[in-house]
Amino acid sequence: MIPLTGFISLSTAFANDVDPDLIFAQLVWGLGRPGDVFIAISTSGRSPNVLAALKAARLIGVTNIGFTGTASGAVAMSKLSDITLAAPTDDTPMIQQIHIVAAHVICEIVECDLFKTKPTG
DSSP states (O other), X not given: OXXXXXXXXXXXXXXXXXXXGGHHHHHHHHHOOTTOEEEEEOSSSOOHHHHXXXXXXXXXXXEEEEEEOSSTTHHHHHHHOSEXXXXXXXXXXXXXXXXXXXXXXXXXXXXXXXXXXXXXX
């Protein structure tokens, strides 16, 4: 797993010289490979930097999973995602709590599959 928010120096330089909305797209373009999975998180589903990264991922053959809420913007994110996990609310704190739980469940499923173990919960 590579968190795109961890490239502070690159993000700062890129935002100063190019377009801040393309920060994550540039990282996906440089790091992503066909067969990878990109998990995009946008509470509203309208974050320009996240939508641009989804577009870049789709262009290079990366599978997109979108985490969002039920706001009208979630439609844009859904069109760019292979799988969309939409929290059934428009309340930002609740959406974020649901995303955290969903992400932990996905991590446990992947770990169980990789290491041939059974879920702990």
